Amino acid sequence: MTDGMTIGRVAKAADCNIQTIRYYEQIGLIPAPRRSSGNQRLYDASAVRRLAFIRHARELGFPLSAIRDLISLVDHPAQSCEAADRIATAQLHAVEGRIRRLTALRGELERMVEECKGGRVADCRVIEVLSDHSLCETPDHGAPALAE
Amino acid sequence: MTDGMTIGRVAKAADCNIQTIRYYEQIGLIPAPRRSSGNQRLYDASAVRRLAFIRHARELGFPLSAIRDLISLVDHPAQSCEAADRIATAQLHAVEGRIRRLTALRGELERMVEECKGGRVADCRVIEVLSDHSLCETPDHGAPALAE
Protein backbone atom coordinates (compact mmCIF):
# COMPACT_ATOMS: atom_id res chain seq x y z
CA MET A 1 0.00 0.00 0.00
CA THR A 2 2.64 2.50 0.93
CA ASP A 3 4.99 0.39 -1.12
CA GLY A 4 5.20 0.91 -4.83
CA MET A 5 3.89 4.44 -5.10
CA THR A 6 4.34 6.03 -8.49
CA ILE A 7 6.04 9.40 -8.74
CA GLY A 8 2.72 11.19 -9.16
CA ARG A 9 1.33 9.85 -5.89
CA VAL A 10 4.53 10.68 -4.06
CA ALA A 11 4.45 14.17 -5.49
CA LYS A 12 0.95 14.70 -4.13
CA ALA A 13 1.76 13.16 -0.76
CA ALA A 14 4.88 15.28 -0.29
CA ASP A 15 3.45 18.40 -1.89
CA CYS A 16 6.29 18.54 -4.35
CA ASN A 17 6.03 18.51 -8.07
CA ILE A 18 7.13 15.64 -10.23
CA GLN A 19 9.96 17.35 -12.07
CA THR A 20 11.37 18.56 -8.80
CA ILE A 21 11.53 15.00 -7.49
CA ARG A 22 13.39 13.85 -10.58
CA TYR A 23 15.67 16.86 -10.23
CA TYR A 24 16.46 15.97 -6.61
CA GLU A 25 17.29 12.45 -7.70
CA GLN A 26 19.50 13.77 -10.46
CA ILE A 27 21.56 15.92 -8.12
CA GLY A 28 21.80 13.12 -5.58
CA LEU A 29 19.65 14.68 -2.89
CA ILE A 30 17.41 11.62 -2.77
CA PRO A 31 18.39 8.09 -3.72
CA ALA A 32 17.28 6.60 -7.02
CA PRO A 33 14.28 4.39 -6.26
CA ARG A 34 13.66 0.93 -7.69
CA ARG A 35 11.81 0.68 -10.98
CA SER A 36 8.82 -1.23 -12.23
CA SER A 37 9.17 -3.72 -15.08
CA GLY A 38 8.21 -0.85 -17.35
CA ASN A 39 10.96 1.41 -15.98
CA GLN A 40 8.73 3.59 -13.85
CA ARG A 41 9.98 4.81 -10.47
CA LEU A 42 8.46 3.09 -7.45
CA TYR A 43 8.78 4.76 -4.06
CA ASP A 44 8.05 3.72 -0.51
CA ALA A 45 6.90 5.76 2.45
CA SER A 46 10.40 6.84 3.46
CA ALA A 47 10.73 8.72 0.19
CA VAL A 48 7.65 10.72 1.04
CA ARG A 49 9.09 11.60 4.45
CA ARG A 50 12.38 12.65 2.97
CA LEU A 51 10.75 14.79 0.32
CA ALA A 52 8.50 16.43 2.87
CA PHE A 53 11.58 17.20 4.94
CA ILE A 54 13.31 18.76 1.95
CA ARG A 55 10.28 20.77 0.87
CA HIS A 56 9.69 22.07 4.34
CA ALA A 57 13.31 23.11 4.74
CA ARG A 58 13.16 24.79 1.33
CA GLU A 59 10.05 26.69 2.31
CA LEU A 60 11.93 27.90 5.35
CA GLY A 61 14.71 29.20 3.14
CA PHE A 62 17.42 26.59 3.60
CA PRO A 63 19.54 26.22 0.45
CA LEU A 64 19.91 22.72 -0.95
CA SER A 65 23.52 22.62 0.21
CA ALA A 66 22.45 23.06 3.83
CA ILE A 67 19.68 20.52 3.34
CA ARG A 68 22.20 18.07 2.00
CA ASP A 69 24.17 18.45 5.23
CA LEU A 70 21.08 18.10 7.38
CA ILE A 71 20.07 14.93 5.55
CA SER A 72 23.42 13.36 6.20
CA LEU A 73 22.82 14.08 9.88
CA VAL A 74 19.39 12.52 9.76
CA ASP A 75 20.96 9.45 8.20
CA HIS A 76 23.39 9.11 11.12
CA PRO A 77 21.20 9.84 14.12
CA ALA A 78 23.50 8.22 16.66
CA GLN A 79 26.32 10.71 16.32
CA SER A 80 26.89 13.87 18.25
CA CYS A 81 24.78 16.85 17.66
CA GLU A 82 27.81 19.06 17.08
CA ALA A 83 27.58 19.27 13.31
CA ALA A 84 23.86 19.92 13.45
CA ASP A 85 24.56 22.64 15.96
CA ARG A 86 27.07 24.26 13.64
CA ILE A 87 24.71 24.14 10.65
CA ALA A 88 21.81 25.43 12.69
CA THR A 89 23.85 28.23 14.20
CA ALA A 90 25.07 29.35 10.82
CA GLN A 91 21.54 29.18 9.53
CA LEU A 92 20.30 31.12 12.53
CA HIS A 93 22.76 33.93 11.84
CA ALA A 94 21.77 34.01 8.19
CA VAL A 95 18.11 34.13 9.14
CA GLU A 96 18.67 36.92 11.65
CA GLY A 97 20.46 38.96 9.01
CA ARG A 98 17.63 38.45 6.56
CA ILE A 99 15.05 39.44 9.14
CA ARG A 100 16.94 42.64 9.92
CA ARG A 101 17.13 43.65 6.30
CA LEU A 102 13.56 42.69 5.55
CA THR A 103 12.33 44.65 8.54
CA ALA A 104 14.07 47.80 7.36
CA LEU A 105 12.62 47.22 3.95
CA ARG A 106 9.13 46.75 5.32
CA GLY A 107 9.35 50.14 6.98
CA GLU A 108 10.20 51.79 3.71
CA LEU A 109 7.48 50.02 1.83
CA GLU A 110 4.93 50.90 4.48
CA ARG A 111 5.88 54.52 4.26
CA MET A 112 5.65 54.45 0.49
CA VAL A 113 2.23 52.86 0.48
CA GLU A 114 1.01 55.13 3.26
CA GLU A 115 1.87 58.27 1.42
CA CYS A 116 0.64 57.15 -1.96
CA LYS A 117 -3.03 58.04 -1.74
CA GLY A 118 -4.43 58.36 -5.19
CA GLY A 119 -2.25 61.24 -6.30
CA ARG A 120 -0.59 61.50 -9.65
CA VAL A 121 2.61 59.65 -10.50
CA ALA A 122 4.46 62.93 -10.57
CA ASP A 123 3.94 63.20 -6.82
CA CYS A 124 4.18 59.49 -6.08
CA ARG A 125 6.05 58.82 -2.93
CA VAL A 126 6.90 55.28 -4.07
CA ILE A 127 8.70 56.52 -7.10
CA GLU A 128 10.30 59.38 -5.23
CA VAL A 129 11.74 57.06 -2.62
CA LEU A 130 12.94 54.60 -5.20
CA SER A 131 14.59 57.39 -7.11
CA ASP A 132 16.54 58.75 -4.18
CA HIS A 133 18.41 56.42 -1.94
CA SER A 134 19.10 59.13 0.59
CA LEU A 135 15.40 59.34 1.45
CA CYS A 136 15.59 55.91 2.93
CA GLU A 137 16.78 55.45 6.46
CA THR A 138 18.05 51.93 6.61
CA PRO A 139 19.37 51.37 10.14
CA ASP A 140 21.68 48.93 8.45
CA HIS A 141 24.82 50.87 7.58
CA GLY A 142 26.15 49.17 4.48
CA ALA A 143 24.61 47.93 1.30
CA PRO A 144 21.46 45.99 2.14
CA ALA A 145 22.32 43.53 -0.62
CA LEU A 146 18.99 41.80 -0.76
CA ALA A 147 20.47 38.62 -2.13
CA GLU A 148 20.98 35.29 -0.38
CA MET B 1 31.20 66.77 -17.78
CA THR B 2 28.24 64.62 -16.92
CA ASP B 3 27.95 63.98 -20.61
CA GLY B 4 29.95 61.23 -22.19
CA MET B 5 30.60 59.05 -19.16
CA THR B 6 32.05 55.64 -19.90
CA ILE B 7 30.36 52.55 -18.55
CA GLY B 8 32.89 52.21 -15.75
CA ARG B 9 32.18 55.66 -14.37
CA VAL B 10 28.46 55.12 -14.61
CA ALA B 11 28.84 51.82 -12.80
CA LYS B 12 30.62 53.54 -9.91
CA ALA B 13 28.18 56.44 -9.84
CA ALA B 14 25.14 54.18 -9.77
CA ASP B 15 26.73 51.49 -7.59
CA CYS B 16 26.02 48.87 -10.16
CA ASN B 17 28.50 46.64 -11.81
CA ILE B 18 29.45 46.88 -15.45
CA GLN B 19 28.11 43.53 -16.62
CA THR B 20 24.82 44.27 -14.95
CA ILE B 21 24.48 47.51 -16.89
CA ARG B 22 25.11 45.73 -20.17
CA TYR B 23 22.65 43.05 -19.11
CA TYR B 24 19.98 45.67 -18.40
CA GLU B 25 20.59 47.15 -21.82
CA GLN B 26 20.33 43.73 -23.41
CA ILE B 27 16.96 42.99 -21.84
CA GLY B 28 15.69 46.46 -22.72
CA LEU B 29 15.44 47.81 -19.19
CA ILE B 30 17.58 50.79 -20.10
CA PRO B 31 17.98 52.29 -23.57
CA ALA B 32 21.09 51.62 -25.60
CA PRO B 33 23.32 54.68 -25.21
CA ARG B 34 25.21 56.39 -28.00
CA ARG B 35 28.71 55.15 -28.79
CA SER B 36 32.09 56.76 -29.15
CA SER B 37 34.03 56.56 -32.42
CA GLY B 38 35.69 53.49 -30.96
CA ASN B 39 32.34 51.82 -30.20
CA GLN B 40 32.36 52.45 -26.48
CA ARG B 41 29.15 53.25 -24.68
CA LEU B 42 28.72 56.87 -23.65
CA TYR B 43 26.15 57.74 -21.02
CA ASP B 44 24.68 60.94 -19.68
CA ALA B 45 23.44 61.80 -16.21
CA SER B 46 19.93 60.46 -16.81
CA ALA B 47 21.36 56.98 -17.24
CA VAL B 48 22.92 57.20 -13.79
CA ARG B 49 19.58 58.23 -12.30
CA ARG B 50 17.76 55.40 -13.97
CA LEU B 51 20.32 52.84 -12.90
CA ALA B 52 20.23 54.11 -9.33
CA PHE B 53 16.46 53.78 -9.41
CA ILE B 54 16.72 50.20 -10.65
CA ARG B 55 19.41 49.22 -8.16
CA HIS B 56 17.51 50.69 -5.27
CA ALA B 57 14.32 48.92 -6.27
CA ARG B 58 16.27 45.67 -6.62
CA GLU B 59 17.71 46.08 -3.15
CA LEU B 60 14.16 46.45 -1.92
CA GLY B 61 13.33 43.12 -3.49
CA PHE B 62 11.35 44.28 -6.51
CA PRO B 63 11.66 41.86 -9.44
CA LEU B 64 12.79 43.32 -12.74
CA SER B 65 9.30 42.84 -14.16
CA ALA B 66 7.87 45.13 -11.48
CA ILE B 67 10.69 47.59 -12.03
CA ARG B 68 9.91 47.61 -15.72
CA ASP B 69 6.36 48.62 -14.84
CA LEU B 70 7.56 51.28 -12.43
CA ILE B 71 9.85 52.74 -15.05
CA SER B 72 7.02 53.03 -17.51
CA LEU B 73 5.14 54.95 -14.83
CA VAL B 74 8.09 57.25 -14.28
CA ASP B 75 8.15 57.87 -18.00
CA HIS B 76 4.48 58.88 -17.98
CA PRO B 77 4.24 60.97 -14.83
CA ALA B 78 0.84 62.53 -15.53
CA GLN B 79 -1.18 59.39 -14.95
CA SER B 80 -2.59 58.01 -11.71
CA CYS B 81 -0.56 56.67 -8.87
CA GLU B 82 -2.73 53.61 -8.54
CA ALA B 83 -0.49 51.20 -10.39
CA ALA B 84 2.59 52.17 -8.39
CA ASP B 85 0.62 51.69 -5.22
CA ARG B 86 -0.49 48.24 -6.31
CA ILE B 87 3.06 47.18 -7.07
CA ALA B 88 4.41 48.49 -3.79
CA THR B 89 1.58 46.96 -1.79
CA ALA B 90 2.13 43.55 -3.36
CA GLN B 91 5.79 43.83 -2.51
CA LEU B 92 4.94 44.83 1.05
CA HIS B 93 2.74 41.77 1.50
CA ALA B 94 5.46 39.53 0.12
CA VAL B 95 7.98 41.00 2.53
CA GLU B 96 5.63 40.64 5.49
CA GLY B 97 5.04 36.99 4.68
CA ARG B 98 8.74 36.40 4.47
CA ILE B 99 9.34 38.07 7.80
CA ARG B 100 6.65 35.96 9.45
CA ARG B 101 8.07 32.75 8.12
CA LEU B 102 11.64 33.69 8.96
CA THR B 103 10.65 34.69 12.48
CA ALA B 104 9.03 31.31 13.05
CA LEU B 105 12.14 29.66 11.70
CA ARG B 106 14.37 31.72 13.94
CA GLY B 107 12.42 30.52 16.96
CA GLU B 108 12.93 26.91 15.94
CA LEU B 109 16.61 27.43 15.24
CA GLU B 110 17.14 29.16 18.58
CA ARG B 111 15.42 26.36 20.41
CA MET B 112 17.38 23.79 18.51
CA VAL B 113 20.71 25.42 19.22
CA GLU B 114 19.67 25.78 22.84
CA GLU B 115 18.68 22.15 23.23
CA CYS B 116 21.49 20.82 21.14
CA LYS B 117 24.13 20.71 23.82
CA GLY B 118 26.05 17.51 23.25
CA GLY B 119 22.94 15.46 22.69
CA ARG B 120 22.43 13.09 19.83
CA VAL B 121 21.06 13.91 16.40
CA ALA B 122 18.22 11.49 17.07
CA ASP B 123 16.77 14.04 19.49
CA CYS B 124 17.56 17.07 17.42
CA ARG B 125 14.78 19.58 17.54
CA VAL B 126 15.38 21.20 14.17
CA ILE B 127 15.33 17.93 12.35
CA GLU B 128 12.16 17.00 14.12
CA VAL B 129 10.57 20.27 13.13
CA LEU B 130 11.73 20.00 9.56
CA SER B 131 10.40 16.47 9.36
CA ASP B 132 6.93 17.36 10.51
CA HIS B 133 5.22 20.32 8.99
CA SER B 134 2.46 20.29 11.59
CA LEU B 135 4.92 21.24 14.33
CA CYS B 136 5.49 24.59 12.75
CA GLU B 137 3.02 27.41 13.06
CA THR B 138 3.51 29.37 9.91
CA PRO B 139 0.46 31.58 9.55
CA ASP B 140 1.27 32.03 5.90
CA HIS B 141 0.22 29.12 3.75
CA GLY B 142 0.79 30.09 0.18
CA ALA B 143 3.40 31.19 -2.26
CA PRO B 144 5.18 34.55 -2.00
CA ALA B 145 3.88 35.54 -5.44
CA LEU B 146 5.99 38.63 -5.95
CA ALA B 147 9.70 38.53 -6.06
CA GLU B 148 12.63 36.92 -4.50
Added chain:
DNA sequence: CTTGAACCTATAGCGACTGTAGAGAGTAGA
Protein backbone atom coordinates in the same frame (compact mmCIF):
# COMPACT_ATOMS: atom_id res chain seq x y z
C1' DC C 1 55.38 54.46 -29.03
C1' DT C 2 54.56 51.43 -25.56
C1' DT C 3 52.21 49.86 -21.74
C1' DG C 4 48.30 48.78 -19.14
C1' DA C 5 43.75 49.76 -17.82
C1' DA C 6 39.30 49.96 -19.42
C1' DC C 7 36.32 48.61 -22.82
C1' DC C 8 34.03 45.39 -26.49
C1' DT C 9 31.24 40.89 -27.86
C1' DA C 10 29.86 36.39 -27.10
C1' DT C 11 29.12 32.68 -24.37
C1' DA C 12 28.71 29.68 -20.26
C1' DG C 13 27.53 29.09 -15.60
C1' DC C 14 24.99 29.64 -11.07
C1' DG C 15 20.75 27.84 -7.98
C1' DA C 16 16.56 25.74 -7.96
C1' DC C 17 13.68 24.71 -10.40
C1' DT C 18 9.79 24.57 -14.58
C1' DG C 19 8.26 23.43 -19.14
C1' DT C 20 8.48 20.98 -23.48
C1' DA C 21 8.67 17.17 -27.04
C1' DG C 22 8.15 12.77 -28.30
C1' DA C 23 8.02 8.33 -26.82
C1' DG C 24 6.55 4.24 -23.85
C1' DA C 25 3.66 2.18 -19.81
C1' DG C 26 -0.44 1.33 -17.36
C1' DT C 27 -5.57 1.22 -16.86
C1' DA C 28 -10.57 1.36 -17.56
C1' DG C 29 -14.40 0.78 -20.49
C1' DA C 30 -16.71 -1.24 -24.94
Added chain:
DNA sequence: TCTACTCTCTACAGTCGCTATAGGTTCAAG
Protein backbone atom coordinates in the same frame (compact mmCIF):
# COMPACT_ATOMS: atom_id res chain seq x y z
C1' DT D 1 -8.89 -7.57 -27.22
C1' DC D 2 -9.05 -3.04 -28.78
C1' DT D 3 -9.19 1.64 -27.90
C1' DA D 4 -8.78 5.70 -25.44
C1' DC D 5 -6.76 8.04 -22.06
C1' DT D 6 -3.75 9.22 -18.42
C1' DC D 7 0.62 8.75 -16.38
C1' DT D 8 5.44 8.34 -16.76
C1' DC D 9 9.89 8.16 -19.24
C1' DT D 10 14.31 10.76 -21.05
C1' DA D 11 16.54 14.67 -22.61
C1' DC D 12 16.97 19.15 -23.10
C1' DA D 13 15.67 24.25 -23.22
C1' DG D 14 14.08 28.09 -20.57
C1' DT D 15 13.41 30.94 -16.26
C1' DC D 16 15.50 34.99 -13.20
C1' DG D 17 19.10 38.05 -12.25
C1' DC D 18 22.98 38.22 -12.58
C1' DT D 19 28.46 36.86 -12.66
C1' DA D 20 32.56 35.13 -14.87
C1' DT D 21 35.42 34.00 -18.60
C1' DA D 22 37.89 34.29 -23.19
C1' DG D 23 39.77 36.75 -26.59
C1' DG D 24 39.88 40.77 -28.74
C1' DT D 25 39.91 46.42 -29.26
C1' DT D 26 40.36 51.23 -27.65
C1' DC D 27 42.01 54.79 -24.86
C1' DA D 28 45.02 57.63 -21.90
C1' DA D 29 49.35 58.25 -19.49
C1' DG D 30 54.26 58.23 -19.57
